[in-house]
Amino acid sequence: MISLNLHKKFETxxxxxxxxxxxxxxxxxxxxxxxxxxxxxxxxxxxxxxxxKPDDGMLTVNDVTWFDAARKINVGPQKRKIxxxxxDYALFPHMSVRxxxxxxxxxxxxxxxxxxxxxxxxxxxxxxxxxxLSGGQQQRVALARALAQQPEILLLDEPLAxxxxxxxxxxxxHLYKIHREFKLTTIMVSHDISEITxxxxxxxxxxxxxIIRQGTSDEIFVNQQISGKFKFVGEVQQIEKQGIIYIVxxxxxxxxxxxxxxxxxxxxxxxxxxxxxxxxxxxPIIYKID
Numbered sequence: 001m002i003s004l005n006l007h008k009k010f011e012t013x014x015x016x017x018x019x020x021x022x023x024x025x026x027x028x029x030x031x032x033x034x035x036x037x038x039x040x041x042x043x044x045x046x047x048x049x050x051x052x053k054p055d056d057g058m059l060t061v062n063d064v065t066w067f068d069a070a071r072k073i074n075v076g077p078q079k080r081k082i083x084x085x086x087x088d089y090a091l092f093p094h095m096s097v098r099x100x101x102x103x104x105x106x107x108x109x110x111x112x113x114x115x116x117x118x119x120x121x122x123x124x125x126x127x128x129x130x131x132x133l134s135g136g137q138q139q140r141v142a143l144a145r146a147l148a149q150q151p152e153i154l155l156l157d158e159p160l161a162x163x164x165x166x167x168x169x170x171x172x173x174h175l176y177k178i179h180r181e182f183k184l185t186t187i188m189v190s191h192d193i194s195e196i197t198x199x200x201x202x203x204x205x206x207x208x209x210x211i212i213r214q215g216t217s218d219e220i221f222v223n224q225q226i227s228g229k230f231k232f233v234g235e236v237q238q239i240e241k242q243g244i245i246y247i248v249x250x251x252x253x254x255x256x257x258x259x260x261x262x263x264x265x266x267x268x269x270x271x272x273x274x275x276x277x278x279x280x281x282x283x284p285i286i287y288k289i290d
Contacts, residue, residue: 001024001025001026001027001061001062002027002048002059002060002061002062002153003024003061004021004023004025004048004057004058004059004060005021005022005059006020006021006044006056006057006059006067007019007054007055007057008043008054008055017208018209019043019209019210020210021040021044021047021210022211023204023211023214025185025187025202026185026202027185028183028185029185029186030199030201030202031188031200031202031204032187032190032196032199032200032203033188033189033204033206034190034191034196034204034206034220035205035206035207036207039206039208039209040208041157041206042157042189043209044206045155045157045187045189047059047067048082048153048155049080049082050066050067050075050076050082051077051084053074054067056069057069058070061152061153062152066080080153081149081152082149082153082154082155083147083149083151083153083155084146084157085142085143085146085155085156086142087161089138090142091130091138091141091142092130093129093130094129095130096126096127096128097117097126097128097129097130097141098126098127100130100145101113101116101117101141101145101148103145104146104149105148106148106150111148116144117144120140120141120144120174121140122140122144134167135163135167136163136167139159139167142159143159143174143175143178147178147182151184153185153187154179154182154184154185154186154187155186155187156186156187156188157188158189158191159175160172160190160192160195161191166254168195169253172195172199175188175199179199193274193289194233194252194253196217197217197218197233200216201216202216203216203219203220203221205220218231221233221289231277231278232252232276232277233252233274233276233277234252234253234257234275235250235251235272235274235275236248236249236271236272236273237251237256237271239266239270244263245261246260246261246265246266247260248260248266248275250286252277257277259285259286260284261285261286265285265286266286268288273288273289274288275288
């Protein structure tokens, strides 16, 4: 269990801005921080990792105190069992793939470098340097390096945002496999609703330095009255009116799906909107995601 109650104040050109995060994260869960840019998502990850010191509050992980302002406790980043994957991967360019992993590898780790290379499908690339790899390959190296530290908590800052659809899907599978196999508590920052829906046990919605809502992806993004046999998240590509109904073309992952919708369903839905397609009484229905 991660219990956090952290405060941090910032002075910007637009005035002062404060972050106050208070929540509990169950051990072994996959949590996503979701919200607009500037809401404090990356700042929260940095405070968890020990890279940014809060002004006040407490942070305990599995009953061990990592930060307590009142008692002047602040465990250093090296002593926190955390793997951190940054947006820009932050690989050492002068080192090979294997050397990047060896640099981070914990002596107490139960997983060897060779095992990690095979797990992440990097064994044939072990002697290559990061600049010779594709974005997807570099991301896998960054994940493997984070795992080499034998973390209990994996922090991911928009890990797949720069990749194309094919690589995002493949790495989502890798992320889920890693999370389960290594029995991690994973905390990810993401703006991709389909990715969040696919991976997350818990979603925390952040605005202006606060968690304003939290729950499952269905509770956050979907009308709770939907009790569908299937649910897909996609983006509206085209809306055609045919008589009294609408034909809505929705891009779901890399496939186009056409849905027949009633006028009442189409209120407020435009091309470019994120929508959820679900079933109700065996008929497909469409809901806009706010």
